[in-house]
Amino acid sequence: MSINGYQRAAVLAVATGAALLLGTGAASAHVSAKILGEAAEQGSYSKITFRVPNEDDAAGTVKLEVKLPADAPMSSVRPKPIPGWTAQVVKSTLAEPIDSHGTEITEAASSVTWTANRGTRIAPGEFGEFELAVGPLPEVDQLVLPAIQTYEGGKVVAWDEETPEGGEEPERPAPVIALSPASEDGGHDAAPAANEQPADGEVADTTDTAAAADGSDDTARWLGGAGLVVGALGLGFGVGATLRARRSGGDQS
Structure with a gap:
């Protein structure tokens, strides 16, 4: 060329x-929701991260409200503490109870609101991130999570428009998370994600991990013992050879 x-x-x-x-x-440049670093599988526990850019040139963002779908409830919804912000989870009675590992759940979170404390905001030109530990993820193809962003001075922007299938994205789309069917090793019995607290009434299963650790320890002990035996045998052979060499030398003299 x-x-x-x-x-x-x-x-x-x-x-x-x-x-x-x-x-x-x-x-x-709108409020979005993602599940980062892991698969978003139905029936699993995971962490949803909401990214909130500030699109106003003069005012800061001081509140974010996220609405959770009533027709796809999750029994556990826990906000991650954020310095300078107060989180409030509102629960509502379900039209139909849901089963969570044998426990009947009659109410679930319907919204989560983060409010900035005095002196805190997402400044113009910046963005903030808000996290929820949730689960089990419902058996639906996608989670639509409308968000309402409030600025200093009372300006409100609602990110709640659904994108039509096969159509163009609207001006203010609602955050959406696509969910995949549960895998064979995941699904309804999956424990909460690493570094996350278990859901209400749930305890992370560490049996397999402990068994694997015990197996590794047994193998290490066996190999260590075998190494000592081999070393002792080698030392014995070496001493014997030295003694035989000395005797042979003495006979020749």
């Missing part, structure tokens, strides 16, 4: 990268 060809390719790459960055920024 000629120098001019390389230059044209470089210009095209830079232009394409800039377009992608601009497009990504425009698409992500």
Whole structure:
């Protein structure tokens, strides 16, 4: 390729990268929800992270309310403490009770609200992250989680518009999490994610981990013992050889 060809390719790459960055920024400049670092499986316990950008040039964000679906309730919803913010979980009576590991649940969280304490806010040009430990994730294809963002001065922006299937994203889309069917080693009996507290009434199962650790210890002890035996035998052979060599030398003299 000629120098001019390389230059044209470089210009095209830079232009394409800039377009992608601009497009990504425009698409992500709204409240979004993600499950990071693990599969979002039905029936599992996980952590939902809400990312909240501040889109106002003058006012800071001072409150975020997230609405949880009444038709896909979760028996355990726990906000992660955030310095400078107060979290409130509101529960509502379910139209139909749900079963959670043999326990009948008659109420579940319907909304979670984070409110900034005095002197705290998400400043213009910045973003904040709010986390919920939830579970079991319901047996639905996706979780739609409408969010209401409140700014200083009382301005309210509702991110609650659903994206039609196969259609364009609306101006203010609601955060959505796609859920996959439970895997064979996960599902309804899955324990809460690592570093997360178990759900109400649930205790993380550590039996398999302990058994694996015991097996590893037994193997290590066996190998250590075998090593000592082999070492002792080697030492014995070495001493015997030395003694035989000395005797042979003495006979020759």
